[in-house]
Amino acid sequence: MSLNTQRATHIAQVLTEALPYIQRFSGKTLVIKYGGNAMVDENLKNSFARDVVLMKAVGINPVIVHGGGPQIGDLLERVGKQSEFINGMRVTDRETMDIVEMVLGGQVNKSIVNLINNHGGRAVGLTGKDGSLIYAEKLNVSRHSDDPAIKTSEVIDLGHVGKVSSVDTSVIDMLIHSDFIPVIAPIGVGKDGESYNINADLVAGKIAEVLQAEKLILLTNTAGLLDADGKLLTGLNAKQVNDLIDEGVIYGGMLPKIGCALDAVQAGVTTAHIIDGRVQHAVLLEMFTDEGVGTLIRGGGR
Numbered sequence: 001m002s003l004n005t006q007r008a009t010h011i012a013q014v015l016t017e018a019l020p021y022i023q024r025f026s027g028k029t030l031v032i033k034y035g036g037n038a039m040v041d042e043n044l045k046n047s048f049a050r051d052v053v054l055m056k057a058v059g060i061n062p063v064i065v066h067g068g069g070p071q072i073g074d075l076l077e078r079v080g081k082q083s084e085f086i087n088g089m090r091v092t093d094r095e096t097m098d099i100v101e102m103v104l105g106g107q108v109n110k111s112i113v114n115l116i117n118n119h120g121g122r123a124v125g126l127t128g129k130d131g132s133l134i135y136a137e138k139l140n141v142s143r144h145s146d147d148p149a150i151k152t153s154e155v156i157d158l159g160h161v162g163k164v165s166s167v168d169t170s171v172i173d174m175l176i177h178s179d180f181i182p183v184i185a186p187i188g189v190g191k192d193g194e195s196y197n198i199n200a201d202l203v204a205g206k207i208a209e210v211l212q213a214e215k216l217i218l219l220t221n222t223a224g225l226l227d228a229d230g231k232l233l234t235g236l237n238a239k240q241v242n243d244l245i246d247e248g249v250i251y252g253g254m255l256p257k258i259g260c261a262l263d264a265v266q267a268g269v270t271t272a273h274i275i276d277g278r279v280q281h282a283v284l285l286e287m288f289t290d291e292g293v294g295t296l297i298r299g300g301g302r
């Protein structure tokens, strides 16, 4: 057998092995959160874009929600502004909000759209303002005292940080039905017309819920959810997650991620996955293998 025939045989085998997964997910919607930390390497960005285009080509409907925390951090640094994070959320004053909108709605959103289109897909970029997709309201968080004797907690004003109050998916439905791939920046608009900076995981989770997606896939810069010894936790339910939060094993940027994954599966999304965006073709590995990759979160057990 020539080398070319061997290669073609291998491709044919791979394709037929993927067939049951393609049949299972064809026509289904998948919400993929593409984290800013997973967008750093050119090869990885290209492999992500190819995965998305391939999915669409086999009849799956990917909806991309992206972050861009490190990219916002870079521009803030260039203009000499410091950022503070509380419970994984960036404290956002008006000037920071302008930069967030420029970086997420402009630079990051358009670069992902461009990348997908360069691989033969048809992507359309949106923020939550387009088509009134995401209405937001102000998010306030409470900080508990480190002293267990002090039971009261302090409410902290995070500025223009929002949470999703409602999602109108009309514009997403229209794009999906016309064979476009929606690429969404996590900016919401308040009833007062103000812009809100929303953690991208929260937006991805809510959109997955409202679309009743088959999967919510959160790409990040760790192998998945890790235990106190740094070992990957492959399958978890709500009770186990809450115990890990109480033990302080889950903190920072993983808090909104795991929170939205739990909320999504409890609201009807079949499964949520936290996977390693530093691995080439991470999304396809999750979709087209029985064992999957990263951490799988299912509903129940709270």
Ligand SMILES: Nc1ncnc2c1ncn2[C@@H]1O[C@H](COP(=O)(O)OP(=O)(O)O)[C@@H](O)[C@H]1O
Pocket (backbone or CB within 6 Å): 035, 036, 037, 038, 067, 069, 201, 219, 220, 221, 222, 224, 225, 226, 227, 249, 250, 251, 252, 253, 254, 255, 257
């Ligand atoms: N138990 C945990 N397992 C894995 N990562 C964790 C855990 N707890 C906190 N983290 C932190 O969460 C980070 C991922 O969140 P974040 O930085 O917001 O990523 P992204 O930009 O992908 O949303 C990890 O890099 C890690 O520092």
Ligand SMILES: CC(=O)N[C@@H](CCC(=O)OP(=O)(O)O)C(=O)O
Pocket (backbone or CB within 6 Å): 034, 035, 036, 037, 066, 067, 068, 069, 070, 072, 088, 089, 090, 100, 161, 162, 186, 197, 198, 199, 200, 201, 253
């Ligand atoms: C309120 C809040 O923290 N918003 C985030 C929005 C971007 C984001 O979520 O980016 P990653 O997914 O790359 O972390 C921020 O300002 O960084």
